Amino acid sequence: MKKVIKIFKRIFVVLVVILVVLSVTIFFYMRRAEFGSLPEGKRLELVKSSPHYKNGRFRNLVERPTITKGYNMMGVLYKTLFTEFPNRYPIDSLPSVKTDLKTIDPQKNVLVWFGHSSFFLQLDGIKILADPVFSGKASPLPGGVKAYKGSDIYTVNDLPDIDYLLLSHDHYDHLDFETIKALQNKVKFVVCGLGNGAHFERWGYTPKQIIEKDWYESVDVKPGFKILIESTHHDSGRGFTSGQALWLSYFIQTPSTNIYYSGDGGRDNRFKTIGSKYGKIDWAIMECGQYNKAWQSVHELPEEVALATKELKAQNLLPVHNSKFTLANHPWKEPLEKISALSKNQPYRLATPMIGELVELDNPQQPFKEWWKNVR
Template identity: 45%
Template sequence: MNRRTFIMGGLGTLGIVAGGGALFTQRPEFGRLPQGERLARMQASPHYVNGKFQNLVPVQVMNEANGENRFVAMAKFLFGDKSHLSPKQAMLSKKTDLHSLNPQEDIVVWLGHSSFFMQLGGYRILIDPVFSPYASPLFFINKAFPGSNVYSAEDMPEIDVLAISHDHWDHLDYPTIMALKPKVKHIVCPLGVGEYFEGWGFDKELLHEEDWDTEIKLADDLSVHILPSQHFSGRFLTSNPTLWCGFAFVTPQRRVYYTGDGGYGEHFKAIGQKFGGFDLMLGENGQYNMAWHAIHMLPEETAQAAAEVGAKQLLPAHGGKFALSRHPWQEPYRELTKASRGKGYQLVTPEIGELAYIDSHKNTLFAPWWENME
């Protein structure tokens, strides 16, 4: 084989790989970038600068903590020792029959990672549902822990409100969303995220898509507030094409705050002052690393945030299903338990599928189930 033949063959192979990659990213789960009227709304936001969204305070998504740049971090994530990142046995769970619940009871059921089913003021709310075995478009990345996928779309009753905090794969899951499609009455999401739903054939009338610090009044007795978080977005190569957020769910009797993903910042104090406290905070706690400390909280920061927003109860999110970081899978629960001692809130740690009450007087002490697993 001469040099020219070798080079042409190599170029041909690269062309095939590139062409296959281009076709792969045309799959519907990648979605499409915002356009038209939606893009014009985004461009009018004070948080949209130079073609992308930005945080309230500029932060680096990745820094080189301990000499670990993004390439080193990715290499460790893909090829490093994973023996301590996930349980050696099936996750403990208690599968609650969601169809049989009294709809007038204010309850929450953790479905694993950052997915929650909640009943509030007679409304059924589903937050960031991911029922797929992988939080990734690739079958070998971000596999769910054994036993953590105990719920499916078929287990969900009719959903009054589907709340999506941002477009990352572990929060916006195409197969789950499409399976839920016939059951969803309203969708709330931050600016730009509605483009995914329209591209996937959802009726535009279902969408309530707003900027930070906006109230979405779905009924006289139910409001959903889109709130700031310190994070980022994007499902492939485009950086921050859509907004990310936390949510406050408010009825005449209750207030529940979901942080979404994000690092610690002054926005927690502002949210606490604005709402005067919450009956429950669903707080990010897991998948942290000092290399991306600005966009994921450490457990002690989750505890601090819960205190600052005035939460009566704290239920941790973002753990127990996917290993997206390098810490041992049990560490977030152990560290948050220590950080919560002496705080003014009750730490609520149900197993996946175990019912918890939003009324702090009704909950009993949950066992530290992570200590009963290897």
């Protein structure tokens, strides 16, 4: 009996040592620069003064559980890890177009999509870059989520100087450390939600470059041109602490064109409100991909995207958050297949450009192919 107790004591000591070593390793690994920083000092004061920051974190307008009723976190995790879902990744290289972004006519209003939620906008001569991820990955962990073949054809060197970098929120598939570091000398201003400025400042951006905003505030670009901050229903966080940096959607209002970018977020009444508030929306750039009924509260399903586009009264829909990273269990091309079917005979036009294809925002006759159809 004493011998058995002795063996158990040794096993216990070994387990404790392993746990301590693992904890220390994780602690120091999480202090790496790519995980960013939590707001401190004046940035923290601004965070705490926000009416949307309550009980130690930012809150959605209407609180509801992340996991849908009838599901549980352990069950969802088990299914993801131990169930084989077909066609989650493309076999073929995705088709793409390499547009020379530096030689685009500055008088033209255009958009170039880079896959997932990264895109370039030129509006009234102002150059805007949203949620850029050019590192080929959506995770800081070794062996993490990698970009599909053919989806990562652009680098920071391919970009012109950027007037405004827009960040919707600080999750890794939207805020990429390597990309942001490389962009620092090309970006005039960063617009982001309260609390996110700490990441940029740690990564070398100057306070003058960083414009942190709360919901319903705005940035004056030039006469008749504003970037207006709107809400969304989501979350934030790059480590074990969530909700310390605000998540946004954007309404870009110019003398010639109005554009709404949804960022990430589940369904609520904001689309009706925004549609009524601004009246004319030429383009809605909407999250459509990496969804699951189990976490429907924070990522819209395609049928909700179609409904939201109608509520916005948008003339054109460009679906993003797809075709670069697998972050859900659905087939990789399902978001585009579903939104295409749902968009038939609707009051808006669906635009499905290939990665890198030049979208002429003022050309309602520009054709778009269902480029994914023959991609395995």
